[in-house]
Amino acid sequence: MTITQLHYVLAVAEHKNFTLAAEKCFVTQPTLSMQIQKLEEELDVQIFDRGKKPIQLTxxxxxxxxxxxxxxxxxxxxKDIVDQQKGFIGGDFRVGIIPTVMPTLLPMFMANFINRYPKVNLIIEERPTEELIKMIKNGQLDAAIAATPLDEETIKExxxxYEPFVAYVPENNAAYQKKEFDVEDLEANLNNILLLQDGHCFRNNVLNICRAASLPSGNHFQIESGSFETMVRLxxxxxxxxxxxxxxxLDMNEKSKAKLRQFKEPKPSREVSLIYSKKELKLHIIEALRSTISGVVRGAIAFQNVAISSPLNRAK
Known part of the structure; x- marks a missing residue:
């Protein structure tokens, strides 16, 4: 039994196809199939049911x-242990980022990180929080950036x-006349709040601020969008x-910024964290990523008096 054979088994289990698994492992399909067959013969069991389409595990x-x-x-x-011992900061590092953070945060720190740590190859994926947690637990990601706290025993945060929420209000709304918002103003406008679709933790953040499990159906339309730009246009x-x-x-034009309303302190906010498995050993790269992001964001967000909203779905 070899580590390579186990890699091949995991690839087939993930892709449910020998040809695709071979492509992902950068070997020919006959080579991959032969190695898996050798392992099955050694163990005297069938790992895959090849009679089913797609291929299934027994x-x-x-x-x-x-x-x-x-x-x-x-x-x-x-290898991680050896790299840390030598002080080497390099190699592949797989990072997941939630969709509501990636468009703004990634451009802020990416160039800086590459310049400081040119030997690190960041492999970045945009995924919702639940997928990030699963991928970290399965060893498919080294770390992720997500809204926290997540209450996951095996994951460190x-x-x-801390990123405050800002209200974006149309001129035809009575709340437009207010200079600052408080939570009661938000709750009074439940019928008029536009949110991202289910599955986005940002939606849960907002609902938890409003102390509501869902929004009332007062509008004359329903929309499901994963885009802040769509919400802004509406x-x-x-x-x-x-x-x-x-x-x-921050990058909005002056006309749009006139529709923004800050909340009174303590400002409703979300907590954004670097998360990773408690078993993770690439701590030297994690620290490099943390220090780079913190250094860049510190200049953009100077709020201290904040009230953290949970990203978890309270209705579950």
Whole structure:
């Protein structure tokens, strides 16, 4: 039994296709198939049911894959230990970022990080929080950037910054006349709030600020969008108000900024953190990423008196 064989098994289990798995492993399909067959012969079991389309794991195959993930992940940590001992900061580092953070944060720190740590190859994926947690637990990501706290026992969280929410209000809304918002103003406008679609933790953040499990259906339309830009355009048309993360408002033009309303202190905010498995050993790269992001964001967000809103769905 070899680590390479286990890599091949995990690739087939993930892609449910021998040809695609071989492409991802950068080997020929016959080579991959032969190695998996050798492993099955050695163990005297069938790991995959090849008679089904797509290919499925057998009952024993499911258990083998679970153990194979642990073995492959732990074997990879040997190089991490050596790198840390030598003080080497480099190699592949897989990072996931939630969609409501990636467009604003990534351009702020990426060039800086590349210049400071040219030997690190950042592999970045945009995923919702639930997928990031799963991928970290499965060893598919080294770290992620997400709204916290997440209450996950196996995951460590390092706070990067606190980002206030800002109301974006159309001129035809009575709340437009206010210079500052408080939570009661938001709750009084529940019928007019436009939110991102289900699955976005930012939606949960806002609902938790309003102390509401869902929004009332007072509008004459329903919309599901994952884009802040869509929400902003709808507000510009006078179809409701919305909440935006503070960093998203920095590049707005002056006409749009006139529709922004800050909240009174303590400002409702979200906590954005670097998260990773408690078993993670690439701590030297994690620290490099943390220090770079914190240094860049510190100049953009100077708020201290904040009230953190949970990204978790309270209705569950």
């Amino acid at each position: 009952d024993v195959g499911l258990k083998i894959v679970t153990q194979a993930k642990n073995i492959v992940n732990e074997s990879g940590r040997i 390092i706070v990067l910054y 507000v510009d048309e006078g179809l409701g108000m919305t909440l935006l993360p503070y960093l998203h408002t």
